[in-house]
Amino acid sequence: MPEKKFGIDLRSYDDIFKTEEEREEDRLSKIRDIPISEIDDFPDHPFMVRDDEDMQNLIESIKERGVITPAMVRKKEDGRYELISGHRRKRACELAGMDTLRCEVVDMDRDEAIIMMVESNFQRSNILPSEKAFAYKMRLDALRRQAGRPVNNVRPVGTNYPTTRSDAELSNEVGDSARQIHRYIRLTELVPELREMVDEGRIKMRPAVELSYLDKDSQKDVVEQIEFTQGTPTHDQAIRMRKLQDDGNLTPQAVMAVMQEIKPSQKEKFVFSGEKIRQYLPKSLPFESMEDYVCKALAYYQRHLRAKESSR
Numbered sequence: 001m002p003e004k005k006f007g008i009d010l011r012s013y014d015d016i017f018k019t020e021e022e023r024e025e026d027r028l029s030k031i032r033d034i035p036i037s038e039i040d041d042f043p044d045h046p047f048m049v050r051d052d053e054d055m056q057n058l059i060e061s062i063k064e065r066g067v068i069t070p071a072m073v074r075k076k077e078d079g080r081y082e083l084i085s086g087h088r089r090k091r092a093c094e095l096a097g098m099d100t101l102r103c104e105v106v107d108m109d110r111d112e113a114i115i116m117m118v119e120s121n122f123q124r125s126n127i128l129p130s131e132k133a134f135a136y137k138m139r140l141d142a143l144r145r146q147a148g149r150p151v152n153n154v155r156p157v158g159t160n161y162p163t164t165r166s167d168a169e170l171s172n173e174v175g176d177s178a179r180q181i182h183r184y185i186r187l188t189e190l191v192p193e194l195r196e197m198v199d200e201g202r203i204k205m206r207p208a209v210e211l212s213y214l215d216k217d218s219q220k221d222v223v224e225q226i227e228f229t230q231g232t233p234t235h236d237q238a239i240r241m242r243k244l245q246d247d248g249n250l251t252p253q254a255v256m257a258v259m260q261e262i263k264p265s266q267k268e269k270f271v272f273s274g275e276k277i278r279q280y281l282p283k284s285l286p287f288e289s290m291e292d293y294v295c296k297a298l299a300y301y302q303r304h305l306r307a308k309e310s311s312r
Contacts, residue, residue, distance in 0.1 A: 030104055030105045030106070031070050031102065031103065031104045031105075032102075032103065032105065033100040033101070033102055033103075034073065034081055034100060034101055034102075034103045034105075035099060035100055036090060036093060036094060036099060036100060036101050037099075038080050038081055039073060039080070039081045039082075039083050039090060039101060039103070040080055040081065040082050040083065041083050041087060041090075042082060042083055042084060042087070042113070042117050043082075044134070044138070045087060045117070046118075046121075046130075046131050046133075046134030046135045046138060047087065047121045047127070047131050047135065048128070048131060049087050049088055049091045051091075051095070055088065055091065055092060055095070058088060058089070058092040059092045059095050059096050062089070062092050062093060062096050062098070063096050066102070067089055067093065067101065067102040069089075070086070070102045070103050070104045071083060071084075071085060071086020071089050071090060071101055071102065071103045071104070072084040072085040072086060072103065072104050072106055072116065072120070073086075073103045073104070073105055073106070074105065074106055074107065074108050074113055075105060075107075081103070081105070082113070084106070084108070084113050084116050084117050084120070085116065085117060085120035085121065086101070086103070089101065110142075111142040111143075111145050112142075114138050114139060114141075114142040115139055115142050115143065117138075118135045118136075118138060118139040119139075121135065122135070128199045129184065129187060129195075129198050129199055129205070130187060130195045130196075130198065130199050132184045133184045133185055133186075133187035133188045133195075134188055136181050136184050136185050137185045137188050140181070140185070183205055183206075183209050186208075186209045186212040186213075187209070187212060188212075189212040189213070190208065190211060190212050190219065191216055191219045191220060191223065193220075193223045194208065194211060194219055194222070194223060197226070197232065202232050203232050203233070204235070206235045206238075207232070207233050207234060207235045207237070207238035208238075210235065210238035210239050210241070210242045211233065211238050211241070211242075213242050213245070214241060214242060214245055214250065215245065218241070218245060218250050218255060221252045221255040221256075222241070222255055222259065225255055225256055225259035225260065228259075228260075228290075228291075229259055229260055231259075233258070233259060237258050237259065237261070240258055241254075241255060241258055244258075277290075277294065280297075281293060281294075
């Protein structure tokens with residue numbers, strides 16, 4: 001890897017005057033078949049590898065023509081290899097019963113590898129919000145470290161560098177605005193259940209960002225109420241819960257009160273106050289069993305009324 005100074009590659013005299021053919025020969029000399037058992041996935045890799053129809057198509061292609069585009073790895077200190085790009089190709093080779101993966105071995109430090117890993121995966125057509133969230137966070141952190149920027153930020157997600165902004169650099173590269181990048185990164189503060197609902201489209205970006213400022217216990221209270229009411233919070237509800245937390249008033253009861261408000265789209269749904277019905281339920285009854293218990297109780301009561309009516 002050429003030495004860097006002030007962000008400029010200081011290449012050797014020979015490297016500057018190499019022809020394209022010679023550079024291609026150098027690259028090809030680093031391409032080899034590496035045992036899959038010696039390749040480790042990239043730590044905290046934010047992009048999911050799914051065994052879906054696209055994966056099956058990739059398996060068939062590899063069986064027929066092999067790995068056309070080599071994966072990219074770097075050598076680790078322990079002698080093993082770390083996968084930078086090509087996680088889907090590695091998985092496809094495993095499912096195809098192959099023992100090796102065709103790879104290009106590159107010389108990169110960790111931050112350079114993070115930037116390359118994120119960049120290569122952003123070529124994919126379908127990227128989940130949570131994947132973007134962790135990818136943006138990893139890459140932005142790497143850009144800051146690489147540029148030697150200060151550690152302490154003026155705002156929770158952003159930059160405090162007075163001249164060159166790392167978030168602006170990332171924005172220019174990926175197409176999302178700096179503000180939108182910050183919104184995505186806030187999703188990393190959500191509990192897994194809420195992140196999954198964002199990926200599924202059940203919770204929109206703006207309320208999700210507001211919910212990300214709630215502490216983890218309050219977020220779990222929100223998840224519990226979503227399961228109970230079968231409805232997700234609106235942007236307005238999320239803002240109000242965040243304000244209640246800022247004021248020190250966001251209790252589980254307050255979350256329940258906000259979440260059990262009847263929204264226009266839920267006017268035909270019955271929403272019971274937990275405080276009203278809890279006194280009639282066994283204390284040991286789990287939350288997820290309450291609905292079934294109430295339905296059985298109502299069915300029993302209905303049978304009682306019918307028997308009473310028929311005995312007259």
